[in-house]
């Protein structure tokens with residue numbers, strides 16, 4: 001889509017958008033809000049060598065939160081420009097696919113998979129990688145876009161055409177996530193997982209849009225029909 005060359009969801013788009021990662025009012029602003037929201041569900045590290053694996057870490061937006069919690073922050077992504085940026089923010093970068101992560105079984109105290117399940121052909125395979133990487137008792141935090149007409153309408157039809165919304169072409173609505181299938185897979189994989197909906201505080205989003213706030217808090221919602229988070233634990 002971008003420059004008429006790339007198709008929807010082509011990961012190469014992130015390489016072209018590398019300057020957006022750390023701009024608080026840039027194209028990835030909502031990913032900053034989600035990173036802060038994820039961090040609220042991660043316990044402080046139990047030891048100095050505790051590891052958090054951040055699948056599809058992009059430019060490393062979880063970095064300040066993970067550092068504050070005391071983890072060694074390992075970030076996995078396909079894109080080198082994003083990984084190099086993440087490294088500048090303290091992330092230990094690993095280039096690889098979330099569908100076959102080049103890290104050992106049980107190496108992680110925490111696995112985060114933020115806004116990646118809706119970018120791959122096989123979201124359950126990513127969840128299986130989360131389960132493989134986690135030690136028993138380890139914490140899982142995910143967020144993604146639901147496979148519903150409302151989600152496709154809001155995230156693609158509307159927000160791709162609103163300044164401050166998602167950059168056009170990043171999402172392929174055909175890949176949005178079937179929540180029931182995900183929950184069934186989690187159970188098979190030995191993950192206790194519960195889903196909640198998330199939506200930005202509208203009051204804060206308006207203030208952000210007017211330049212009066214740097215960030216916006218994500219609020220929990222009963223409906224998981226658009227943006228949803230999953231909080232879990234490996235049995």
Ligand SMILES: C[S@@+](CC[C@H](N)C(=O)[O-])C[C@H]1O[C@@H](n2cnc3c(N)ncnc32)[C@H](O)[C@@H]1O
Pocket residue numbers: 011014031032034035055056057058059060061062076077078079082096097098099113114115116119120
């Ligand atoms: C929407 S961004 C999310 C980034 C980050 N998790 C965040 O929330 O700030 C999606 C990221 O997934 C990466 N990505 C896409 N497909 C991937 C794959 N198969 N393996 C690893 N990374 C992938 C892209 O390079 C991009 O950095």
